[in-house]
Amino acid sequence: MSLGYVFLGYGEVSFVKVGLITNLQNNNEFVSEYLWKSDASAVMKATGGNTGNVAFVHSVKNILMDDFEVLSWGHDPVFVNKNFDLICVCCANQVGSHVDLKNWGDALSQFDLPVVLIGLGAQSDRIGVMPEVPEGTREFLEIVSHLKSDAGASNIITRGEFSSWVLKELGYDTSPLGCPSLLTSPRSDLGQECYKRKDEVRFPRVMVPSGNPWHPSSKIEGLLVELVEKFNGEYVLQHPDLLFKLVLEGWGVLDERQSDRLKSVYNCFGSLGELEGWLRAYSVFFADAQNWLNYSRKFSVAVGPRYHGVALPVQMGVPGRVVTIDSRTEELAKTTGIPCSHFSDVEGLSAEELYEAAFWSRSEADNFDAVRCSSSSGYINFFKSNGLSVKPYLADLARG
Secondary structure (H helix, E strand, O other), rough: OOOOOEOOOOEEEEOOEEEEEOOOOOHHHHHHHHHHHHOOOHHHHHHOOHHHHHHHHHHHHEEOOOOEEEEEOOOOOOHHHHHEEEEEEEOOOEEEEOOOOHHHHHHHHHHHOEEEEEEEOOOOOOOOOOOOHHHHHHHHHHHHHHHHOOOOOOOOEEEOOHHHHHHHHHOOOOOOOOOHHHHHOOOOOOOHHHHHHHHOOOOOEEEEEEEOOOOHHHHHHHHHHHHHHHHOEEEOOOOOHHHHHHOEEEEEEEOOHHHHHHHHHHHOOHHHHHHHHHHHHHHOOOOOHHHHHHHHHHOOOEEEEHHHHHHHHHHHOOOOOEEEHHHHHHHHHHHHHHEEHHHHOOOOOOOHHHHHHHOOOHHHHHHHHHHHHHHHEEEEEEEEOOOOOOOOOOHHHOOO
């Protein structure tokens, strides 16, 4: 059934077929047939509510060596149990008061197969503060802890040390390896490539992932607009649907609350019509990682409050800085070695200063390469202990 053999921990060798569960919905079909004519709702549905999800899912598929097929939580449990050997779940910041994972736990119980979680994160106002965790999520984690290929090994990769601390407080062993998008590129000297970028720039351009108009960090969006205009940049939309509505459907579809919020956040524009025109001229979004990665080649740097909006250009040798807005973005950036600054520390900068801050120092480049080397080893060991295999290039990254 598979491309290779693995040891399952029971004294036997078996083929492995992986059922991969993601938060994307028919994304390949959407990109190939519907993207060009879709409204905001359709884009958000296909990408799981945030286009950054396509980067995460692509990276998991990119490193997984074993034969896999995308499943959904609603698949027939009998079919899944009969045709698959293991379930791999692409997670997000789902440990916190904002999500109850009881339905996931119920589904895993019915699938009754070994499971691994990739990229599970805790959501809190700031690192060090224990979030409230619903009972359904606790039940889900208990089920996951019993569905292991190897009872002595962790079967959860978290977004970093903070998420692992939260889960340890709940009684679960995890591996704080961060986002697998860190390992998208096969280049072992990627940090050095990012470091050299500044000397190679002839026509400055900046890739700016936009923030969330509803978040307190939205106070920096005016600065990001200025950054785009001064450095021939592009404003990359990821979330929320409000911005997609404005670009794809026009300001006339917005309700009064949405309109008022946009006027407040983007007060550098004289009207919503002017903001709509600016976004249509300067914004871009992606529903697949391949085009996102390829498009990133055009830019000198990437900087903004979306982790994946910076992390993907970095994989193409474009240095970047994440403007962190919460524990989630800060944890991801620090765990994966991408330079970061809190939004409160950049709001007083000029566009020129923020542009310069996105370039990497030698020490930042060295740290990034070291983190990738260590993370590659961690992913290899984690996958092996769970009866899975990774692409051969990860071994090269692990050697540095």
